[in-house]
Amino acid sequence: MSERTQQTGPDQSPATKSGRRLAAQLAAKKAADRKRKRNAVISGLAAVAVAGVLIGVFVTIGGGGDDKPKNQADATPSATVPAPDEPAAPPAPQLPADADPALKTKPTVKPGTGELKKLAVTPLIKGTGPAVKKGQNITTNYVGVFFKDGKEFDSSWKGGQPVTFPIGVGQVIPGWDQGLVGVTVGSRVQLDIPGELGYGNDPAAAGGRPTGPLRFVVDVIAAQ
Structure with a gap:
């Protein structure tokens, strides 16, 4: 056996060395693949966690808004707060203390009969x-x-004043x-008024006002 053959031996052959290098390269590649997959999983979990936090924040903010008015106008009833530059209306005269409670309610007025x-x-x-x-x-x-x-043509009750x-x-x-002078305060009276003591009998001359005989029911609340 020659000296070269003794130095090389079966474990030091060129084929064996190439196989070891290839195995090392494959092992390194597999390790790199595992590392990339592990990093991808970690990144995905982190993204899910961040999204969950953001959704929780949005839900908290949105849910809290449901318990509050959308704007200040919704919180303050406009009917109870007059405009700053609008003077308050003077109070309407009150009924006399001993007035009949019926004066608080609009009367029902029926038509008359005859001429x-x-x-x-x-x-x-x-x-x-x-x-x-x-x-x-x-x-x-x-x-x-x-x-x-x-048929009704006018009423103070419509305006509430x-x-x-x-x-x-x-x-x-x-x-x-003529009909209300002498009536006592706190009274409700019915006035049947012929056309000549009202707005006349000629619609053309009345300017759109009611003509002919009229009937009024009047509550006298105060006199000064």
């Missing part, structure tokens, strides 16, 4: 206050209907001037 030729004043509720005098300012609630069919005006001095129709 109305003169003013008729019919007490419906007798008030206990002082009698209305000519020239005083009186405060009233009223309902006006056509005498013949009872009584009406104040001077009486007996030509500021209202003659049927009111």
Whole structure:
């Protein structure tokens, strides 16, 4: 056996060395693949965790908003707070302390019967206050209907506020001037007024106001 053959031996052959290098390369490649997969899994878990935190934050913020008004206008009833530059309306005169409770409710007014030729004043509720005098300012609630069919054409109840005006001095129709002087405060009276003491009988001359015989039910709340 030669000296070269003795030095090389079966474990030092070129084929054996190449196999070892190839095995080492494969092992390194597998280790690198495992490392990449492990890093990818870790990154995925981290992304899921971050997304969960963000979703939790959004849910918390959104859920908290449901318990609060969307804006200040929703929190403050506009009906109870007047505008800063809008003066408060003066309080309406109150009913006399001993007034009939029926004066708090709008009356039902029915049509009249027959032909109305003169003013008729019919007490419906007798008030206990002082009698209305000519020239005083009186405060009233009223309902006006056509005498013949009872169709309503005007009412202070629609606006929710009584009406104040001077009486007996030509500021209202003659049927009111004549029919309400002498009525006691706290009374409810029915006024049946012929056309000539109201707005006349000619629609062309009335300017859109109700003509012909009229019926009013008037509550006298105050007189000053």
